[in-house]
Amino acid sequence: MIMITMNKIENNHSTNNDSYRHLFVIIESINNELIPASLEMLGEARRQMDHFNLKYKSNEKVIAIHLGHGIKDLSKDLISYGADAVIYADDPHLKYPINKIYTKIISQIVTDPHSLKEISPEYVSIFKKPRYMFFLADSIGRHLSSTVLAELDSGLASDINKLVISDLDIKHQHKTKGETIHYQKVLEMYRPDFSGFLWTTILCLDNKNPEIAKEFHPQACSIIPGAFQPCVQDTKRTGIISQFSPQFDEQDLKIKVVKQELVKNPVQFENYKIIVSFGRGIKEDPEANIKLVEKLAKILDAEIGISLPISKKIFHLNEKYDSIYITPNRVVGTSGRKVTPVIYIAVGISGAIQHLDGMKDSDFIIAINPDENSPIKDVCDVFIKGRMEDVIPVIIDELSKRSGQLKEKEIQVNTYGKL
Amino acid sequence: MENCDVTIVGGGSAGLAALKHLSSLGKQAILLEAGKEIGSKNVSGGILYSKKSNNGKIYNVEDIYGESFLTEYPYERKITKYILNATSKDKVFSIDLTESHNYQTNFGYSVLLNKLNSWFAQEAQNAAERLGGGIITGVHVRALKWEEKRSKIIVQTDELEEFETKVVIAADGVNSEIAEMANAREKFSPSELYQGVKVLVKLPEKIIEERFEINNSEEGAAHLFAGDVSLNLIGGGFLYTNRDSLSIGGVYHYDSLLENPIEPAEIVNSMLKNPLISELIKDEVPIKEIDKTLSKEQQVRKSFAITKLLNNWNELRQLYYSHKLKEKSIADRKYSSEDEIKSKLDNLTKRLTDEYNIKFKTNYIELEYTTKLVPDGKRGRMKKPYHKNILFIGDAAGRGLFFGPRIEGLNVGMDDAARASIAVARSLDKNNFDSDYLGEFYTRLVEESPYTVDMKEIDKQYLNVILNSTRKRIPSNVLGLKHKLLFNLVSNDGLRNFFITMINKYGYTRLLSFIESEDVYFKVPIKIADKLGTLNTASYIPQIPTIQDRVAKLCYHEDNISHIKILDSSKNFLRKMVVLCPTKCYSLEGDEVILQHEGCIECGTCSKETEWRHPRGEKGVIFKYG
Amino acid sequence: MTLNIAVLVKLEPDFSEGSVSYNPDGTLNRAETKSKLGAHSAIASLAAFYTKVKYGGYISVSSMGPPMAEIALQEAQSICDADELHLYSDRLFASADTLATAEVLQQGIRKMNNGKEMDIVFSGHRASDGETGQTGPQTAWKLGFTFLGNVIDFSVDLNKRFILAKRLVALPGFYDIVEEIQAPLPVFIAIDPLYKPIFDTISLRLTSSRYLKEAKERAANYKTYLKVLDHKKLELDPRFVGLPGSPTIVHKVEKIPKARTTRTAELIEGYDREGIKNTITKILQLVQK
Structure with missing residues (x-):
């Protein structure tokens, strides 16, 4: 069987991006301890969305997604470090970040309008997918970001250390069929090359060329640990914490972590x-x-x-x-x-x-x-x-x-x- | 536990010959080699001979590997000129010893062991594979255990799960660890060893042929040196032509070195500094210099660009001065003609000079520095080269053959290998591995070898051939009274035969120190060169690399665990190692001798008074030529 | 039973001295720079070879790239004794981002070994020139295979059709984790640079040298094993590959501006021994504090 049909071209693109909302941040923790870089990423998300809401006079949220087992209590910390809302899934099957299981649960959460019932009821009826997504560029997040975006069928830039949200006039042979088209709320993702002297800016853009028309959302990236500063913790901050009940595929539960050992990096x-x-x-x-x-x-x-x-x-x-x-x-x-x-x-x-x-x-x-x-x-x-x-x-x-x-x-x- | 019939330890020329011969006899065998690849640990002078003898059968390389050895050219050049040079400062007197070289010889080829043994390995592997055996590299045998009841050996290595074997053939060289583990013999003493030192010098094919007056691209010359190049030590120098390189070095009595410690590199340096040799090795050498005023980035880029161009230049030059490569490249239409290659080469030279400021200077290029201990079969060979069901062959059994200008080791090891294989095959057939049946039978076969005879007795006829060559060239009046008498004595056929018969009867080994004396090795040659020699001058002074430079050029796969342990750091022997270690691994810190094993080239010079093991599998030095 | 093994490899610029060339502006001169099998691809090939030696199997190696990428396939074949080589080459595939690349690769993998399903797909950790590390997991996802990244060791249970893998999960600024994970076949493995195959019995060694010899012979005639597939042969819709199929584009490349001056350096000339002495005194003071 040939799998050409996996990608569907969405000819009906009248949504005008209304169905893409919020910035979702994929939080990582190990043994119920938050990985410090998760908070850095959250900090940058906060700053970006504060700026975004001011600029576009809107009220989109920073939503932290957190999967694990016995992690509910960490949700408050995430709020205090800048999240507007936390959606967590707490289950023994989520104790370890198994790529296949995590990918499916994250995808369920970010494509389910009901996830937003409490967080932003005004969008529940039109919500399809996130506007932006942040992952960590570490051994867990790098792979997770890849598979989640493969599932969501959108674009991803890796190893980012600078982000800007802006409106851009784009002229591109394929994306716009050579026309100049105004794109709004574009996430400019800056990626240093290996020499460290050059920055490549990567954009994830909808195909507006009618021959290949297709919407690519969310705009997602993985962020280099250490690249951004976390917000100063504010325990007075409030936010919505909501639990998500994950649905597992039986077959996937055959994947099991049989042993886990924390080791020191040989270079200390x-x-x-x-x-x-x-x-x-x-x-x-x-x-x-x-x-x-x-x-x-x-x-x-x-x-x-x-x-x-x-x-x-x-x-x-x-x-x-x-x-x-x-x-x-x-x-x-x-x-x-x-x-x-x-x-x-x-x-x-x-x-x-x-x-x-x-x-x-x-x-x-x-x-x-x-x-x-x-x-x-x-x-x-x-x-x-x-x-x-x-x-x-x-x-x-x-x-x-x-x-x-x-x-x-x-x-x-x-x-x-x-x- | 896995098992196999025969385990050969050591993938040098002897071990590989055993694998090949056993396979030819239809027996399954595996060969364990510690180096990452076959040939990476092997060093030789080196000439490989094929001999014939009136004293009995010799198993030669072509007997073991067949005619393909002759048609596939795993060797360098066929030695058709054999010259002895007496040196004194800038004077050299040469005597043609080709006749003695050809004595009982089918052929002698100059060889580079990495290439030669790789070819042997390929042949042996193909044969062994068919019987379920083969070569396993990167494996170092740590211990052997006996299962006395079943007369089996359990082999333990650093790299593999242990396994069981019926027979072990120990071909692990002069510093045999198997001999030590099995307590089969003492470590060789300095008087039983020679120290060999060699550098390989790069020189294009056609330039070699021109310099050494070789008319045929397949042929080559070998030169021996005695006199002041030997730095008052008992030993001598050699220079052999390879296809596009020269092997230059010296072989010295180890006890003579211990008595009068001198850095081994000096032995080869004294050769290189001899004006005759300086002239023979010279070449045009590009000097790379980078403008330091450029920015760092630019310097890196420039340096990379030059490296690339120089690689091309070297490749093209090698091609231009070669026979086969050039013919092939033209036949393959890579180049249309010799002229095109020449003009491309000239262009490249011009570009390097004009654009990149490269200067070409007369100097010489060293490719590799190596040393090796060689056992003297006359003194150190194992009289019974076995222990239980372990048979020792080649250097491991102490079987190097030295007599005057005759230096042979590779062919002796291969002859041993064939004999061991025959004995092992017989035991496998009868499933009898008792000492009486296996070890004693092998001992008998080795005793029958003409090489063993040559280790025990002086060959009168051979001596005669040498004397004939020298007598023709040296008027006896140039020698002093003492030497003249001796010379006259051995020149008289009747007297000489009488004396040699006496010597052989009395036990020639007991008279060795008289025969292998300062007189023979340097006093007389210096005298001859002074009186009869012709003057040589060098047109430049070769820039000889320091030992640090030479070591830096070698390849290592370093192990952070040392394979050598000092037993007693205050011993006088170890103090001498500070000078005698060929790569300066030993140094004095206050009163203590300390060892830094990182530069070790595994020659075993220090093994007598240390806990000396070969490095673990794949570790240690990697010789590219050998 | 034996395994169906796939290896994804990539032709990459050889950054080593003597091979690399730079443009006057300091960027890589791709035309002048030699290319070779990427270092991580070589390790993936090695892992496939180990699997073939230890468990038996049929190896298919594939690469997406220009026609010259066949030299990477040849090199990979000489490492892993591949039974089949696939090159996905089509001008339409050019300039694809990771998602569009994964689309081509997954379709190619479905065509390996006459359409049999693969049991294990190996890929390198990441490429040295693009180095996103995304293509592997995205290909795995499109195939529906379980993805295991950073694998430093593995063993296969042929009867139960399970793999047991050891992964090194590096979390910068935090712990490193060594995890043992078991998963049913098929799986997609991105092999970690620390992986090293160990052949520790005489029979494994003998088998490996037999296969290696075969590998050399095959690689010398690699064209006999090579299939070149374009979008038509792969039955791929041009709209989903190459640039049209890529959600992301490179918008601009710029120099990273200099960091703000944060300290004022005391300048010491390299030949100024006194200056160096003072610096050493300072070092010793600071360390002893």
Whole structure:
């Protein structure tokens, strides 16, 4: 059987977007503890919708969707962090975020007008789907956002760190058949590329070209943890908390989590007072320069971080260095980890904004870089102008003269166990 | 528990020959190799010989692998010139020893072990597969356990579930861990070992042929060196031509090195610095320099661009100076003619010079630095190369063959392998693995080998051939009185035969220190070169890489757990390792000797006084050429 | 019984030195940059190979891309000993977003191995050039397969037709979770970069080297195994693929503006040993606090 019919072209597009309402935020928690980035996402949702309601003189809501088991009590927290309403589904089958089950329940909630009975009764009769949806760009949300949007048959942008809602005149070969058409309430989703220097703006737009006419809602994205600030908690805030009774497919309940173990990331930036990170400045002799950084880190008892471009394996390195250092869990930056050590030493990192966001709150920042015009200079306390090959040996030399003042510690490398 | 009939430990030339030969005899066998790929841990000088002897049958490479060995060219060049060079500073005196090289020889090919063993592996694998066996790489044997009642061995490895086997053939080299586990023999002592050091130098095919006056693209030359290049040690240097590289190095008595510790790299450096050799290895080498005033991004981009162009330049140049590659590329219509290749190459050179500021300098290019311990069969071979149902072959059994300019190991190991296979096949047929039936029978087969005879006795005829070649060239009056007498003595057929008969009877090994003496290895050669040698000058000074540079060029799959443990850090032997470790893994910190295993190339130089194991599967050094 | 295994792979720019080229403005020069099988696709191929060695199976590898993407299929075949290669190539597929790509892939998967249903589909974690990580789960959803992401290890129970998978769920700034999950076949697995197949018995090793040899031979003649399918052969409606089928568009690309200056740096020249000494003193003071 051929599945062409899966997508239906909606020729009847008289809805004029009335049926798409609200911003739905998919909250994540583990063992009944909210993942901090969920609150960041909620904070940004609050700011966006406050702005939206002011600009368009409307009253659309930030609705937090929360699935789990024994999670009802967290609903108040979500209100206090900016949600207008919380729809939660509480069931033993929802204890773990199993993709298939979560996807179906979330889709049920966001396409069921009755979900909104208490929250916005005025839209219940016309509501079809959310206007906007936010997910987290972590291991749970990334996949969940993909499958939910596949189910809702709409568009999605991943790894976003800036959002703007605006009205745009669009001229596009396919979307508008080359005509200029005014689109309202468009969510501009900014996605940094891997170099960290370029932003790509992604839009999810209805096809207004009559030959392929189709409405694409919600406009959805996954948000980089650490990209936005949460709202200040306000326990006085009030909102509607409503429970949703999920319907499960028997077949799906055969998918079972048999064991769950919280583990520490083998790279524990939090346990170190000093972090030394390196970037493309190692290029002249990558292996020798990593050795230098390694030596410096060892003397300083520091953990080693890397910049995002380095994680793309742009240099040929021996397997040891490759497997220890060139790993995503060492990336410092918005698409890696946010760190705040006592001292941050950036070696050969020019300072793409996405890297700076990940380290700029460190207490004391030192940069080693031959190029005085590098953006990193603007966020550091000491800028040592020079090549790492020249500067680090001097630092090591000077440090070893005072070796009594620092304790050496072996660099530990752990791996996750096998089945 | 899984099981298999025969387990061969070690995928070098000997182990692979055993797998191939056992398969030819219809027996199922598996071979375990610790390296990630076959050939990645193997090092040789190296020439592979095929020999014939009046003393009995020899199992040669073509007996084991068939004629395809000759038609598929897994080797480098056929050695048709064998020259001994006596050196003293910039003077060299050369003696043609081709005749002695051809003595009882079918052929001798220069080889690079990674390539050679990969070919052997492919042949052996195909044969073994049909019988349900094969090669398993990346597996390091940790322990063997005996099931005495059923006379079975349980093999425990770091990587696989344990399994059961009827026989083990230990082909795990000079530093055999199987020998140690089974307590089959002591570790070899320094007097039973040679230290070999080698660098592989890159040089285009046609330039090699021009420099060494080789007329046929299949043929090549081998040079031996004695005299001041040996730095007052008992040993000598060698230079072999490969297809598009040269193997240059030295082989030295390990006890001589212990007595007079010298960094092993110096042995090969003294060769490279010899003006004759400097001239033989020279080439045009591009020097990459990047404008430091450019922004970081631009520097990276420029550097990437240059790397790409230089890769193309190297490829094209190699093609231009080759025979087969060039013919093939023209036949494949990649290029229309030799002229087109030439003009493309010239263009690329010009672009590199003009646009990217690349300078071309006379120097030489090293591809790989390797070292290896070689057992001296005269002194260290196992008299009974078995323990229970474990048979030892090749280097693991201590069977290197050294006599004067004759250096053989690969062919001896292969001969052992065939003999072990025959003994094992016989035991499998009768399901009898008792020592009397298996081990003793194998011992007898090994004793019958002409190679064993050559480890026990001086071959008068061979000595005669060598002396004939030298006598023709060296007037006896250039030698001092003492050497002249000795020379005259051995030059007289009657006297010599009498003496050698006496020596062989008395036990030639007991006289070895007299034969392998400072006089023979450097005093006399220096004298000869001084008096008769011709002057050589080098047109440049080769820039010899430091040991750090050489190690940095090697490939490792590092293990954070060291495979070597120091037993007693205050021992004098270990202090010597600070100098003698070929990759400087040992250093002194105050009074303590400390080990950093990361640069280890697994030669075993330090094994005598350490807990020495091979690295776990896939770990450690990876030789690209060997 | 044996398994029907599918692998989705992608041709990606090779960012390594000697292969990559940049335009003068610093953006990737795609025309000059060499392409190869993406690193994550290679790991997916490896997982499929392990499955074939351990449980037996028929492997189909597919990729959506321009005609030259067949080299990625060839490379994947040399890793996993694929029995069939699919290339979905059509100008109409160009510039598709993840949803429109998933539409093509799911339809292709339905045509693998003469239309038999797949038991396991493997994909990489994400691509190194686009890297949304969305295509895999969306394809899985369109197929109706259970999606398992970040899988670092797995085993299959052939009789019960279940898979047991170990997943590494990374939650930045929070915990990492290692989860063991069991699910009935069919499943779609996005394999984690940390996955490493372990062949730990002599029989698995011997089987794997036999298949690997076969893989090399097959890859040398990969065209015999290759089927190129366009939208017609895939029976896809042009309105649902490529640009017309993509809900999202790239609106603009811009430089990310410089962050506001937050601190004023003290400038020390690299050769100024005194300056460096002072910095070290400062470091030691701060650390000891």
